[in-house]
Amino acid sequence: MAAAIRxxxxxxxxxxLRARFYGLLAALLAKPADAxxxxxxxxxEGDETDIGVGLCALSNVARATSPEAVxxxxxxxxxxxxxxxxxxxxxxxxxxxxxxxxxxxxxxxxEQHGISRADELxxxxxxxxxxxxxxxxxxxxxxxxxxxxxxxxxxxxxxxGNWAGQxxxxxxxxxxxxxxxxxxxxxxxxxxxxxxxxxxxx
Amino acid sequence: MxxxxxxxxASRRAFLKSAGLAAGxxxxxxxAITSGSDEASATTVKSPASAGYRExxxxxxxxxxxxx
Numbered sequence: 001m002a003a004a005i006r007x008x009x010x011x012x013x014x015x016x017l018r019a020r021f022y023g024l025l026a027a028l029l030a031k032p033a034d035a036x037x038x039x040x041x042x043x044x045e046g047d048e049t050d051i052g053v054g055l056c057a058l059s060n061v062a063r064a065t066s067p068e069a070v071x072x073x074x075x076x077x078x079x080x081x082x083x084x085x086x087x088x089x090x091x092x093x094x095x096x097x098x099x100x101x102x103x104x105x106x107x108x109x110x111e112q113h114g115i116s117r118a119d120e121l122x123x124x125x126x127x128x129x130x131x132x133x134x135x136x137x138x139x140x141x142x143x144x145x146x147x148x149x150x151x152x153x154x155x156x157x158x159x160x161g162n163w164a165g166q167x168x169x170x171x172x173x174x175x176x177x178x179x180x181x182x183x184x185x186x187x188x189x190x191x192x193x194x195x196x197x198x199x200x201x202x
Numbered sequence: 203m204x205x206x207x208x209x210x211x212a213s214r215r216a217f218l219k220s221a222g223l224a225a226g227x228x229x230x231x232x233x234a235i236t237s238g239s240d241e242a243s244a245t246t247v248k249s250p251a252s253a254g255y256r257e258x259x260x261x262x263x264x265x266x267x268x269x270x
Contacts, residue, residue, distance in 0.1 A: 014218040049222025130246040143249040193221045200214040
């Protein structure tokens with residue numbers, strides 16, 4: 001797969017790695033991890049970096065948990081009865097309400113980049129999984145051509161970096177988070193890396 | 203590309219490598235969980251363009267339904 005992505009779009013190695021992390025976070029937050037996903041996650045090895053420590057913890061908890069437990073946790077955290085412990089939408093994080101101006105701005109940006117919501121999705125597009133998937137797609141060219149770093153930076157600043165770090169920190173600290181705690185760790189560390197790396201191109 | 207831009211690109215590259223993306227991502231790669239993988243990717247968004255056409259009517263409808 002790695003070779004395929006590189007071959008198709010000729011993106012640099014580190015950009016491919018960034019896309020992988022966005023893809024991983026999107027896959028983990030779009031829906032509860034199933035048995036197959038947990039099996040894959042349990043094979044991940046980490047190193048001593050912040051992200052590596054998070055990956056190692058995720059791998060350990062993936063080995064110890066079950067798809068049923070993960071689904072229960074996912075629902076309690078993000079769906080809940082009426083409202084989950086966390087509200088994983090940009091508009092909510094930025095304004096305190098769903099479907100506000102930040103969502104409108106994101107939709108404008110999506111249109112500009114030729115991105116549309118999947119047919120089966122019935123929630124606002126500023127969901128954390130969706131914006132991570134959008135970043136991955138902008139990097140790899142899934143929506144056409146890979147976009148320039150300057151454009152990635154603009155999208156990140158306007159729709160991801162201004163709230164995702166806080167969301168992942170909240171996820172890491174959420175009382176209901178066991179499997180999702182290291183997901184929060186990985187996301188928080190990754191968003192911080194992205195912020196710092198984008199500053200270098202400013 | 204200007205000289206200044208080249209320098210910042212190189213330092214950005216070095217920074218991303220040192221941040222542990224590579225080591226961690228080696229594991230992530232081995233699990234085939236990537237944005238481009240059919241097997242375990244999220245599917246919350248799509249590209250109308252990649253399907254060979256732009257579903258502008260569909261997009262409009264989605265916006266309409268969500269009262270935008």
